[in-house]
Amino acid sequence: MKRVALIGMPNTGKSTLFNRITGSHARAGNWPGVTVELASSKVLVGGHMVELVDLPGLYDLHGFSDDELVVRHFLESSRVDAIALVLNSSQLDRQLALALQVRALGVPVIALLNMTDEARRYGIEIDEPRLAAGLAMPVASISARYGTGQPEALAALARLLDAAGKASPAAVREALAPDHRREEEIESLMRSSVVVPERLSGQASDRVDRVILHPWLGLPLFFLAMLAVFQAVFWLGKPLQDGVAAAFEWTRRAALEPALALAPELLRGLLLDGVWAGIGTIAAFVPLIVLFFFFLAAVEDSGYLSRAAFLTDAFMARLGLDGRAFVMLLMGFGCNVPAIMGTRIMRDRPLRLLSMLTIPMSLCSARLQVFVFLAAAVFAPSRAPWVLFGLYLASFAAVIVTALLFRGRFASSEPFVIELPPYRMPTVRLVWMRGWVEVKHFLRRATTFIFFGVIAVWLLTHLPAGAAPAGPETIAGWIGKATQPVLGPLGIDEKLAVALIFGFVAKEVVIGAFAVIYGLEGNALASGIAGSMDWVAATSFMIFTLVYTPCLSTIATIRAESRSLSFTSLAVAWPLALAWVASFGFYQGMRALGF
Amino acid sequence: MPDRIPLTHLPPGQRGVIAAVEGSDGLRLRLAALGFRAGRAILMMRRGTLSGPLHVRLGTTDVAIRLAEAVHVTVKAATALAP
Numbered sequence: 001m002k003r004v005a006l007i008g009m010p011n012t013g014k015s016t017l018f019n020r021i022t023g024s025h026a027r028a029g030n031w032p033g034v035t036v037e038l039a040s041s042k043v044l045v046g047g048h049m050v051e052l053v054d055l056p057g058l059y060d061l062h063g064f065s066d067d068e069l070v071v072r073h074f075l076e077s078s079r080v081d082a083i084a085l086v087l088n089s090s091q092l093d094r095q096l097a098l099a100l101q102v103r104a105l106g107v108p109v110i111a112l113l114n115m116t117d118e119a120r121r122y123g124i125e126i127d128e129p130r131l132a133a134g135l136a137m138p139v140a141s142i143s144a145r146y147g148t149g150q151p152e153a154l155a156a157l158a159r160l161l162d163a164a165g166k167a168s169p170a171a172v173r174e175a176l177a178p179d180h181r182r183e184e185e186i187e188s189l190m191r192s193s194v195v196v197p198e199r200l201s202g203q204a205s206d207r208v209d210r211v212i213l214h215p216w217l218g219l220p221l222f223f224l225a226m227l228a229v230f231q232a233v234f235w236l237g238k239p240l241q242d243g244v245a246a247a248f249e250w251t252r253r254a255a256l257e258p259a260l261a262l263a264p265e266l267l268r269g270l271l272l273d274g275v276w277a278g279i280g281t282i283a284a285f286v287p288l289i290v291l292f293f294f295f296l297a298a299v300e301d302s303g304y305l306s307r308a309a310f311l312t313d314a315f316m317a318r319l320g321l322d323g324r325a326f327v328m329l330l331m332g333f334g335c336n337v338p339a340i341m342g343t344r345i346m347r348d349r350p351l352r353l354l355s356m357l358t359i360p361m362s363l364c365s366a367r368l369q370v371f372v373f374l375a376a377a378v379f380a381p382s383r384a385p386w387v388l389f390g391l392y393l394a395s396f397a398a399v400i401v402t403a404l405l406f407r408g409r410f411a412s413s414e415p416f417v418i419e420l421p422p423y424r425m426p427t428v429r430l431v432w433m434r435g436w437v438e439v440k441h442f443l444r445r446a447t448t449f450i451f452f453g454v455i456a457v458w459l460l461t462h463l464p465a466g467a468a469p470a471g472p473e474t475i476a477g478w479i480g481k482a483t484q485p486v487l488g489p490l491g492i493d494e495k496l497a498v499a500l501i502f503g504f505v506a507k508e509v510v511i512g513a514f515a516v517i518y519g520l521e522g523n524a525l526a527s528g529i530a531g532s533m534d535w536v537a538a539t540s541f542m543i544f545t546l547v548y549t550p551c552l553s554t555i556a557t558i559r560a561e562s563r564s565l566s567f568t569s570l571a572v573a574w575p576l577a578l579a580w581v582a583s584f585g586f587y588q589g590m591r592a593l594g595f
Numbered sequence: 596m597p598d599r600i601p602l603t604h605l606p607p608g609q610r611g612v613i614a615a616v617e618g619s620d621g622l623r624l625r626l627a628a629l630g631f632r633a634g635r636a637i638l639m640m641r642r643g644t645l646s647g648p649l650h651v652r653l654g655t656t657d658v659a660i661r662l663a664e665a666v667h668v669t670v671k672a673a674t675a676l677a678p
Contacts, residue, residue, distance in 0.1 A: 009628075059628030090655050094630045122655065205657075215644045310659045314647035317661065415622050415664045417629060420650065420657040 008086030010057035017144035046158025089119035240287035278454030292338035297434035320407025332362030348414035360550035491537035547579035611670035618667035
């Protein structure tokens with residue numbers, strides 16, 4: 001089997017091409033000498049079975065960013081028979097530098113000129129045979145977005161592999177030494193084979209930018225756009241989510257309950273309320289994640305994401321974050337899980353970790369449900385909206401405090417110099433592919449963790465056998481009592497502490513937990529709760545619920561995305577500490593003021 | 596030479612020619628890869644509000660660069676070059 005590495009700068013459509021060639025059969029795997037997973041897939045190229053590996057986008061083969069190191073270490077440690085180099089046709093002036101660097105490795109290379117349609121619109125003409133001769137490598141024009149030129153390009157790759165000798169990483173290691181002669185070579189190549197007009201034609205992007213990046217209009221437009229995306233995701237997602245929940249409930253009633261009717265009660269409870277409910281929790285996230293990534297792919301693919309980063313960077317830079325983190329934070333107000341998966345667009349690890357630490361502070365829609373219920377139960381209708389508004393402000397404050405406290409520890413070394421690609425129309429195929437791949441990621445990585453978490457909470461609230469569910473005799477009730485020295489000063493009693501244990505699974509479960517713990521439902525539950533705590537205790541409980549710990553799905557996602565158990569522990573411990581301090585400050589402060 | 600200014604001082608709409616790129620090795624390499632090389636023409640598209648990043652154009656590539664990074668780039672303003 002031959003191995004072909006796919007290399008290119010960011011924004012050259014490299015991954016689009018990879019997805020197009022491999023379908024969605026790629027799998028992420030570990031490679032020697034490399035610390036991140038790389039997507040690869042086996043495809044038939046001519047007569048060769050080829051393992052195609054998608055390497056991270058890089059600007060410079062001799063650079064120092066995380067991605068650049070990954071590519072270099074991969075090439076040094078793994079045998080590579082040929083390299084497919086993806087170049088953006090309208091930016092050959094700077095992309096040829098990478099072509100020369102790659103050529104110097106001594107591995108057979110084919111240059112794939114992508115986005116030829118865009119280059120043509122700019123009026124750029126490329127003399128392919130001359131460029132191929134100058135580069136001393138085959139050159140093929142393709143459009144990864146529309147699939148044109150792909151059969152010809154693969155045929156050229158097959159010919160390259162026919163002629164290729166035995167590959168050796170040792171030779172590559174030797175060749176990976178910097179060479180300063182390249183710059184002149186680029187100049188002469190550009191002069192001989194590429195014609196770039198003095199003034200670029202077809203700059204529709206400029207006209208759009210004048211509005212989108214307007215000094216005063218830019219930010220309000222950005223917020224409107226985000227609000228629209230946000231609304232679309234959750235208005236479309238909510239019915240789908242409810243549909244999934246209804247389907248699970250129906251299966252349970254129609255099939256599982258009759259089938260398990262004769263099983264012992266404890267086993268039946270574990271299977272239905274533990275295992276089945278756990279699968280349901282995971283499944284309910286799927287519609288949100290699919291929709292979120294459809295929209296994110298569309299926004300990213302259109303070129304707007306880097307504009308949003310440009311607009312919000314002034315504020316975010318002061319928090320040690322950047323504009324892309326702002327977009328994800330806003331998304332976190334819908335659901336933290338896809339927002340944390342979305343931080344993958346940041347390539348710098350400290351920056352990504354800091355974003356992952358702040359996103360769970362965003363008041364997600366699940367927490368909103370709890371707050372709407374509690375605020376309506378405890379506060380007068382005229383006051384309740386202000387309480388919700390205050391909680392949103394508290395959420396922003398928690399984000400800012402977290403970022404300011406941890407920006408030193410997760411200091412980003414990456415300079416903020418990002419490309420603003422021209423606006424492009426997102427293609428359905430691309431957007432679809434992105435959503436599908438992300439759901440597979442979520443299901444594969446998060447399922448076991450969430451599954452066992454849900455079962456653990458079920459056991460805590462139902463053992464020892466015979467105790468009333470979530471009652472004082474269960475392990476959870478016992479834990480609730482044990483936490484009183486810590487939670488008592490916050491105005492959170494034993495019953496509320498047990499509800500917090502439930503909320504660990506998913507925040508919206510807190511309301512259901514109230515019903516079980518208080519043994520009341522609906523309006524009776526609301527008045528029961530209003531009778532058992534005053535507004536200070538209720539607000540303190542809401543502040544604690546807002547911050548205390550990310551839900552199980554979020555934690556599973558943080559663990560999968562950070563690949564670090566110690567970071568995940570920090571992401572659980574820090575919000576707990578912050579929640580305690582905030583609630584303690586509020587509760588004791590209000591009591592001291594005489595409320 | 597009074598006509599040499601940091602990139603951060605180039606007004607919007609104004610063209611310049613890059614005179615020098617300084618800073619750490621990593622930053623220089625990164626900037627070079629995006630097209631910041633001595634002798635290349637650069638156009639200031641716009642400045643971010645409230646000391647936000649700069650939007651500049653190098654050839655066919657549009658780049659957003661923070662002020663902290665842009666101070667390492669020195670340019671000769673095009674008007675200063677005119678006789």
